[in-house]
Amino acid sequence: MPEDVLQGWLQALLNGVVSGSLLALPALGFSAIFAVLRFPNFAVGALATAGAYAAWVVNARLGLPVGAGVAAAFLVAALVGVLLEAAALERLGRGGALMKAIGSLAMAMVLENALRFAFGNDLQAFDLPLARDMLLGPVRIGPQQINNFLVAIAVMAALWAFLALTPLGRSMRAVADNPDLARLKGVNPRRIALITVAAGAGLCGVGGTLIGLDTAIDPLLGGRVLLSVFAAAVLGGLGSIPGAVAGAFVIGIAEEFTVLALSPSYRMAVGFVVILAVLTVRPAGLLGSRAA
Amino acid sequence: MTDVSRRHLLGGTVLAAGVLALPGLVRAQQDGPIKLGTLTPLTGSGGSYGPGMAEVVKKAAAEINQAGGVLGRPLSIISEDDQTNPEAGLRAARKLIDIDGVSAIIGTWASSVTTAVAPVCWQAGVLLATVSGADSITRLPHNGFIIRTQPNTSLQGRKFGEFALEVGAKTVAFMSPQTPFTDAQFAELTKVVTAAGGKTTSLIYDDKKTTFRTEVDQVLRGRPDAIVMGGYTTDTAVLIRDLYRANYRGKLLGFAYAVNRQLVEALPADVSEGIYTLSPSAAEGSGGYGRVAKLLGVDAPDTYACQVYDHLNLIALAMAAGGGATGAIVRDHLRKVAQGGGQPVNNAAEGLRMLAAGGKVDYDGASGPCDFTEIGDITDARFRYEQVQGGKITLLKIA
Numbered sequence: 001m002p003e004d005v006l007q008g009w010l011q012a013l014l015n016g017v018v019s020g021s022l023l024a025l026p027a028l029g030f031s032a033i034f035a036v037l038r039f040p041n042f043a044v045g046a047l048a049t050a051g052a053y054a055a056w057v058v059n060a061r062l063g064l065p066v067g068a069g070v071a072a073a074f075l076v077a078a079l080v081g082v083l084l085e086a087a088a089l090e091r092l093g094r095g096g097a098l099m100k101a102i103g104s105l106a107m108a109m110v111l112e113n114a115l116r117f118a119f120g121n122d123l124q125a126f127d128l129p130l131a132r133d134m135l136l137g138p139v140r141i142g143p144q145q146i147n148n149f150l151v152a153i154a155v156m157a158a159l160w161a162f163l164a165l166t167p168l169g170r171s172m173r174a175v176a177d178n179p180d181l182a183r184l185k186g187v188n189p190r191r192i193a194l195i196t197v198a199a200g201a202g203l204c205g206v207g208g209t210l211i212g213l214d215t216a217i218d219p220l221l222g223g224r225v226l227l228s229v230f231a232a233a234v235l236g237g238l239g240s241i242p243g244a245v246a247g248a249f250v251i252g253i254a255e256e257f258t259v260l261a262l263s264p265s266y267r268m269a270v271g272f273v274v275i276l277a278v279l280t281v282r283p284a285g286l287l288g289s290r291a292a
Numbered sequence: 293m294t295d296v297s298r299r300h301l302l303g304g305t306v307l308a309a310g311v312l313a314l315p316g317l318v319r320a321q322q323d324g325p326i327k328l329g330t331l332t333p334l335t336g337s338g339g340s341y342g343p344g345m346a347e348v349v350k351k352a353a354a355e356i357n358q359a360g361g362v363l364g365r366p367l368s369i370i371s372e373d374d375q376t377n378p379e380a381g382l383r384a385a386r387k388l389i390d391i392d393g394v395s396a397i398i399g400t401w402a403s404s405v406t407t408a409v410a411p412v413c414w415q416a417g418v419l420l421a422t423v424s425g426a427d428s429i430t431r432l433p434h435n436g437f438i439i440r441t442q443p444n445t446s447l448q449g450r451k452f453g454e455f456a457l458e459v460g461a462k463t464v465a466f467m468s469p470q471t472p473f474t475d476a477q478f479a480e481l482t483k484v485v486t487a488a489g490g491k492t493t494s495l496i497y498d499d500k501k502t503t504f505r506t507e508v509d510q511v512l513r514g515r516p517d518a519i520v521m522g523g524y525t526t527d528t529a530v531l532i533r534d535l536y537r538a539n540y541r542g543k544l545l546g547f548a549y550a551v552n553r554q555l556v557e558a559l560p561a562d563v564s565e566g567i568y569t570l571s572p573s574a575a576e577g578s579g580g581y582g583r584v585a586k587l588l589g590v591d592a593p594d595t596y597a598c599q600v601y602d603h604l605n606l607i608a609l610a611m612a613a614g615g616g617a618t619g620a621i622v623r624d625h626l627r628k629v630a631q632g633g634g635q636p637v638n639n640a641a642e643g644l645r646m647l648a649a650g651g652k653v654d655y656d657g658a659s660g661p662c663d664f665t666e667i668g669d670i671t672d673a674r675f676r677y678e679q680v681q682g683g684k685i686t687l688l689k690i691a
Contacts, residue, residue, distance in 0.1 A: 008509065015505040022502060123529055123558035130563050133537045142537045211502050215530045216558050224500045259506040264498040265470060 012256040020252025021152040025207030027232040027244040029200035035176040035239035036196040039097040045222035046108035051077035051205020052212035073209040074202035081201020116219040124217040237288020325368035329388035332399040336376025359641035378408035385409040419619040421603035430667040441599040443673040449477030453484030461518030468522025469499035499527035518543040561683035573676035574598035580638035580658030602657030605640040631663035
C-alpha cells in the first residue's frame with residue numbers, strides 16, 4: 001500500500017508539472033504586462049482563447065501542421081492584445097490602474113462573445129490523433145504532455161533570451177524598473193508598452209493553444225483558467241518573469257495534490273491558501289523584488 | 293311533527309352552509325365545462341417546449357370532447373405562460389386557480405417554477421401534473437396533489453446502475469462534478485450495483501480543471517470495469533480524453549445531454565468508440581406516442597409533449613372513475629386508472645368508454661407506463677440507450 005501511495009504522489013507531481021507548464025505561459029504574459037504597464041490585464045484568459053481558435057483554424061480548417069498553428073496563435077493573440085490596448089484600455093489609463101483592470105474584464109467578455117459568435121458554442125478539437133500514455137517506470141505520461149511541456153519551456157527560454165539579450169528586451173526591463181528614467185534615456189514608453197502587450201498576449205495565445213491541444217477548444221477555455229493564472233502570477237510576485245513560472249508550477253502541483261487529499265471543491269481554496277501562506281512570509285511573492 | 297320540521301331545518305341549514313363553504317370553483321364545476329389549466333413555458337429558456345405542450349393538451353381535449361366529454365361535460369382548457377420564471381408562474385397559477393377555477397394544472401416544466409407553484413395548488417386542492425425532474429419536488433408536503441411523469445434524478449441513477457450491470461460491469465465508478473443531483477444519483481446507482489454483488493466508488497471533480505489526470509488515476513486505482521460520467525459536455529470531453537490516455541479500456545456510460553453529437557465530433561473516433569449514453573425517453577413506438585405525433589403533425593414529438601398528453605388523459609379518466617371534477621377526486625382516483633391491472637389503454641376517449649361500461653382501466657401512455665408511487669413519482673420510465681459506434685451515435689434500444 002505505501003508503494004501505491006508513493007506512486008500516486010509521483011504521478012500527481014508529474015501531472016502538476018505538466019499542468020503548471022500550461023499555466024506558466026499565460027501567467028508569464030500576465031506578469032510581463034503588469035511589469036511594464038502596471039495594471040492586471042484580465043483579458044489574458046480571452047486572449048488565450050483567441051489564440052487557441054487561431055491555431056485551430058490554421059490546423060483543422062486549413063490543414064497546416066500544429067507548429068504553424070502555434071505561430072498563428074502567437075501572432076493573432078498579439079495583434080488582438082495590441083488592438084484592445086490601443087483602442088480601449090490606453091484611454092482608460094487616466095482613470096488609473098483599477099479602471100484599466102475593469103476595462104480589461106469588459107474587453108475579455110467582448111472578445112469571448114465575439115469568438116462565440118464566430119465559432120459557436122460547440123467544442124472544437126485539433127486534427128490530431130490521441131495517443132495512449134507511455135509508462136516511465138512507476139508513472140505515466142502522454143506524448144502530447146511531453147510536447148506541450150517542451151514547447152512551454154522553449155517559449156520561456158526564448159522570452160528570457162529576448163529580455164536579456166536584445167536591446168528591445170533591455171528597454172522593456174528598463175521601463176519596468178523605472179519608466180521616468182527610461183524616458184530620460186530616450187526610450188519611448190508607449191512603443192515599449194505596446195510591444196510588451198504584444199509579447200504578453202502572444203504568450204497567452206500559445207498557452208491557450210497548448211491547453212486546447214491537451215483538451216478541446218470552446219469559448220470559455222481561457223476564462224476557466226484565469227483565476228489559476230492570476231494566482232500563479234501573484235504567487236510568483238506580480239511583475240516578476242521567473243516568479244510567474246515558479247508560481248505556475250507551485251499552483252499546478254498544489255492543485256493536483258488537492259485531488260489526492262481533499263474534495264475537489266476545495267481546489268481553488270487550496271491555491272489561495274498557498275498564496276496566503278507565501279505572501280505572509282514573502283509579501284513580494286516568491287521571486288518578486290518590489291515589496292512596495 | 294316538530295321532529296320532522298326540525299330535521300328539515302337542520303338538513304336545510306347544513307346544505308346551505310355546505311354550499312356557501314364550497315369554494316367558487318367547485319360551484320362553477322357543478323355543471324358546464326370542466327376547466328383545466330395548462331401552465332407551460334411559452335417563453336424563456338423552456339420556450340422551445342412549452343408551445344407544443346399547450347397545443348397537444350388543447351387538441352387531446354378536443355378529441356375527448358368529440359367523444360362526449362367527461363361525465364357528460366366538455367373539457368375547457370385555459371393556457372397560461374409561466375415564462376420559465378417562478379414569479380411569473382406563480383402569478384399565472386393564481387389566475388388559473390382563483391379566477392378561472394381550474395381543478396388541475398398541467399405542465400410546469402422548470403423545477404424552480406414547479407416548486408413555486410406547488411403550494412398554491414395543494415392549498416387550493418388543485419392537482420398539479422408536472423414534467424420537472426428535481427427529486428425535492430415530490431418530497432414537498434403536497435398531500436398527493438402532485439404527480440410527475442419525468443423520471444426524477446434518482447431513477448436516472450438507478451437506470452445507470454442497471455445498465456452498467458447489463459453490460460457486464462462488476463465494479464462501477466461514478467465521476468461527476470458537484471451538481472444538485474450528484475448525491476442522489478450515486479446513492480441509487482450504488483443500491484442497484486451492490487444488490488447484484490458489485491461495488492461502486494465515486495469521485496467528485498472540479499469541472500473547471502484543464503486536465504483530470506490525477507482524478508483518473510485515483511479512480512483507476514479501484515480497477516473499475518465501468519465508469520459512469522455525470523458531467524456536462526465540456527468537462528466530459530476532457531475526462532474521456534484523459535481516460536483514453538490512461539489506457540482505460542472498460543465501459544463508459546454518460547448522459548445523452550453530455551455525450552452528444554458535438555462531443556463525439558470533437559473526439560477522434562477511436563477515443564469515443566463504444567461509449568454508452570442514457571436519456572429519459574418517450575415511449576416511442578407505443579400507441580400513445582403515435583397519437584401525440586398525429587395530434588401535433590410531427591414525426592417525433594418530444595418527451596414533454598408526450599408527458600402532458602398523459603397528464604390530461606389521466607386526469608380525465610380519474611374524474612370519470614371518481615364521478616366528480618374536483619382536484620381531490622382526481623387525486624383520490626388517479627392511481628386507480630393509472631396502475632394496478634385492468635384493460636390497458638392509451639387514450640382517454642377509449643378509457644372513458646370502458647369505465648362507462650363498468651370496466652377497469654390501466655393507462656399506459658405516450659411517455660411510458662405512467663404508474664405512480666405514493667408521493668407522485670413514476671415507478672418506471674422508458675430510457676433511450678445509445679452507443680457511439682464509428683463516430684456516430686447509434687440507437688441500441690428504448691426500454
